[in-house]
Amino acid sequence: MSSDIAIKVENLSKCYQIYDQPHDRLKQSIFPRFQRLVGKQPKQYFREFWALKDVSFEINKGETIGIIGRNGSGKSTLLQLICGTLNPTSGSIQTNGRIAALLELGSGFNPEFTGRENVYMNASVLGLSMEETNTRFADIIEFADIGDFINQPVKTYSSGMMVRLAFAVIAHVDADILVIDEALAVGDAVFTQKCMRYIRRFQEKGTLLFVSHDMGAILNLCETGVWIHHGIVQELGEAKKIAEAYLQDTLQATYGDTAKLNSTEKSQSESTEAQSDYLDQTAAQIDYHATFSVQDNMDYAKGWKTESAEIIAIDFEKLDSQIENVFHGGERVRVIIHAKANQELIKPILGFIVRDRLGQDLFGENTLSFTDLHPCSIQAGQHFIGEFVFRLPMLPNGEYAVMASVADGDHHENLQHHYLHNALILNVSSSKVRYGLVGIQFEEVILKSAE
Numbered sequence: 544m545s546s547d548i549a550i551k552v553e554n555l556s557k558c559y560q561i562y563d564q565p566h567d568r569l570k571q572s573i574f575p576r577f578q579r580l581v582g583k584q585p586k587q588y589f590r591e592f593w594a595l596k597d598v599s600f601e602i603n604k605g606e607t608i609g610i611i612g613r614n615g616s617g618k619s620t621l622l623q624l625i626c627g628t629l630n631p632t633s634g635s636i637q638t639n640g641r642i643a644a645l646l647e648l649g650s651g652f653n654p655e656f657t658g659r660e661n662v663y664m665n666a667s668v669l670g671l672s673m674e675e676t677n678t679r680f681a682d683i684i685e686f687a688d689i690g691d692f693i694n695q696p697v698k699t700y701s702s703g704m705m706v707r708l709a710f711a712v713i714a715h716v717d718a719d720i721l722v723i724d725e726a727l728a729v730g731d732a733v734f735t736q737k738c739m740r741y742i743r744r745f746q747e748k749g750t751l752l753f754v755s756h757d758m759g760a761i762l763n764l765c766e767t768g769v770w771i772h773h774g775i776v777q778e779l780g781e782a783k784k785i786a787e788a789y790l791q792d793t794l795q796a797t798y799g800d801t802a803k804l805n806s807t808e809k810s811q812s813e814s815t816e817a818q819s820d821y822l823d824q825t826a827a828q829i830d831y832h833a834t835f836s837v838q839d840n841m842d843y844a845k846g847w848k849t850e851s852a853e854i855i856a857i858d859f860e861k862l863d864s865q866i867e868n869v870f871h872g873g874e875r876v877r878v879i880i881h882a883k884a885n886q887e888l889i890k891p892i893l894g895f896i897v898r899d900r901l902g903q904d905l906f907g908e909n910t911l912s913f914t915d916l917h918p919c920s921i922q923a924g925q926h927f928i929g930e931f932v933f934r935l936p937m938l939p940n941g942e943y944a945v946m947a948s949v950a951d952g953d954h955h956e957n958l959q960h961h962y963l964h965n966a967l968i969l970n971v972s973s974s975k976v977r978y979g980l981v982g983i984q985f986e987e988v989i990l991k992s993a994e
């Protein structure tokens with residue numbers, strides 16, 4: 544295999560044996576041997592189920608591949624075969640480099656052992672010596688951030704804690720190939736973003752295999768996509784094209800061509816009355832809706848800083864409505880970043896970015912463009928604030944994190960002094976945003992005859 548290739552899968556097939564009755568498994572382990580001994584054709588007590596059939600592809604070093612497919616299509620089976628936790632029925636897998644995998648939840652852990660013991664066990668399976676694990680242990684538990692639970696048996700962990708610990712281990716074993724199966728779905732926004740930051744750094748040199756039902760995550764991370772359907776490679780190519788083809792197929796499977804034709808016919812022949820009612824309306828009132836809660840996370844926020852300046856607080860205030868702590872998409876708010884200069888800042892800049900759970904930048908602003916005309920310098924020891932007044936966009940349900948930063952400089956050259964991830968957490972609990980990453984307030988949506 545060429546040294547540029549990280550994974551080569553050739554004619555890979557996996558057949559599971561399905562036993563209709565539990566005692567058929569026992570029969571299978573005894574009778575065929577006996578039947579062979581007495582010269583009879585051995586009987587088979589199971590049905591064959593081919594989870595993967597004749598799968599072949601190559602992944603270059605440094606490439607990120609997204610694997611998509613419906614439930615039960617064979618994605619996890621493929622990853623387990625690549626990681627060596629499952630044996631193929633036929634075909635071959637060649638890998639080049641150390642593989643670390645985040646497969647089925649808790650699959651690498653012994654539930655009776657503590658988190659600490661599991662870290663040592665897992666790290667050793669992944670090729671680290673005891674000394675190497677000792678030197679990395681503090682970083683691993685800092686990454687996992689599960690507090691005293693590290694000394695409790697893993698069986699007492701929530702699914703989120705399990706993923707935190709598992710990811711913390713694989714992030715510290717110097718893997719060349721990282722295999723991640725859907726596991727990030729159970730993490731909260733802060734942890735998922737931390738993992739995504741790690742994954743993005745890893746992508747600069749490592750090879751990543753990523754299974755997800757989240758097309759946003761696939762498109763965000765992967766250049767190449769593999770669509771597995773009923774155990775075969777349906778399509779392989781540019782991630783965007785593969786995701787579109789897959790979505791098209793999923794929609795067709797749900798609604799079907801026949802259903803589409805029927806509903807069109809019906810709407811043409813039977814809904815004239817409803818249509819004319821609708822055409823009478825020049826504009827329909829649209830009830831957009833997205834409710835946020837905002838949580839101060841400064842005590843747990845992490846980032847990096849120089850000694851020169853620091854963010855000390857961030858406020859998120861309502862401007863027009865009265866209900867405390869509940870924010871609505873479309874309403875006016877003020878974000879205030881409080882900072883302190885530890886040395887003189889000639890051209891201070893304050894800014895923030897709102898990110899989704901995958902760490903994608905959704906919106907944000909900094910003071911740079913606004914202070915160009917009225918620059919203000921800050922003396923050592925002074926507190927200063929940046930205020931941003933705007934209308935909240937509407938966001939789909941989920942958790943979002945606000946990054947805040949302080950820097951010094953101008954458009955051409957500036958130096959970051961404090962960059963703080965997850966300073967605030969926005970929790971959107973009820974939203975009608977259905978498309979895209981951010982919703983906007985549509986004032987009118989009209990359908991009418993053009994004549």
Ligand SMILES: Nc1ncnc2c1ncn2[C@@H]1O[C@H](COP(=O)(O)OP(=O)(O)OP(=O)(O)O)[C@@H](O)[C@H]1O
Pocket residue numbers: 559560561592594612613614615616617618619620621
């Ligand atoms: N140990 C097993 N014994 C028998 N059948 C199995 C076994 N493991 C998986 N299968 C079957 O193999 C098929 C592929 O399963 P697999 O878990 O690889 O699918 P998947 O694409 O990862 O699904 P999902 O998206 O739901 O996680 C499924 O039909 C599943 O029922």
